[in-house]
Amino acid sequence: MVDKKVIEIVDRIDTSQVFSELSDAQSGGICVFVGTVREFTQGEEVVSLEFETYKKMAIKEMDKIASDAVEKWSLNKVIIRHAIGLKKVEEPVVVVGASSAxxxxxxxxxxxxxxxxxxxxxxxxxxxxxxKTVWVSAHP
Amino acid sequence: MEVLLFGIAKDIVGESQLQFTESDKVPSSVSELKRMISETYPEFGKLTSLAVAVNSEYAEDNVPLDRNDEIAIIPPVSGG
Structure with a gap:
């Protein structure tokens, strides 16, 4: 029995896992979003991105989001998985997905x-x- | 009292934790903590937003702080 919710912070994301994780006999649809590293930001070439987290709190907040979504849309399964550490252009950094009737x-x-x-x-x-390095969204 | 620092907050202070040791200078609430760090490190005042977590939950300004709480400064988040 697979959990209804998968909430994880990992070093590296394997996007090929997500279909089997969300697959479900009661679901007629699975929707997945993958966030990846883009090469250019406002015309400037990005070499890499580095992610850090306050893990204990991040897991709690991700779990709240997943629970809210399960309740609001009657989902059969939901997944939120975020990567941390150094990520190069085109690498996946976040996967979210849901399956429903x-x-x-x-x-x-x-x-x-x-x-x-x-x-x-x-x-x-x-x-x-x-x-140079820039913390995203830190300044207006 | 220890305060955890992440992201740009860690860069502004130059440490991954802030220590409040002298008892008369320990912040008693979230708003007091915000005021104290913004006075010592004016760079905090230039951020888009500044939040505080108490025991790994977002805390409003009026929440009191206890020495045994796990307290963290949460600068503007940018996951995804």
Whole structure:
């Protein structure tokens, strides 16, 4: 029996796992969002991103988001997995997904999962450029 | 009292923890902690937002602080 919710902070994300983790006999739809490292930010070339977290709190906040989504959209399964450490261009850094009886629920839930994660979960991203580093969103 | 620091907060202070030792200078609430660190390190005042977690939950300004609490400064988050 696989858990209904998968909440994890890992060093490296394997995106091939997620289908079997969300697959479910009661679900007619699975929706997944993968966030990856983009090469250019406002015209500047990013060498890599570095993520750090306050893990204990991040897991709690991710669990709240997942529980809220399960309740709101009657999801059968939900996953929130975020990577930390140094990530290169094109590497996956976050995977969120949901499975539900019909597709509308998992599409909406998936957007809620990633949008809320970005607002509340204590994870910080540092952009490393050729000659400087910037903590994302730190300054207005 | 120990306060955990992450992200840009760690860079501003230059340490991963802040220590409040003298009893008359230990912050008694979230708002007092915010005021004290912003006075000592004016860079905190330039951030988009500044939150505090008490026992790994976001805490409002009026929440009292106890020496045994796990307290953390939460600068603007940027996961995803």
């Amino acid at each position: 019909h597709r509308d629920a998992c599409f909406e839930a998936c957007r809620y999962l990633i949008d809320t994660l970005k607002e509340t979960v204590p994870i910080w991203k540092k952009e490393m450029f050729e000659n």
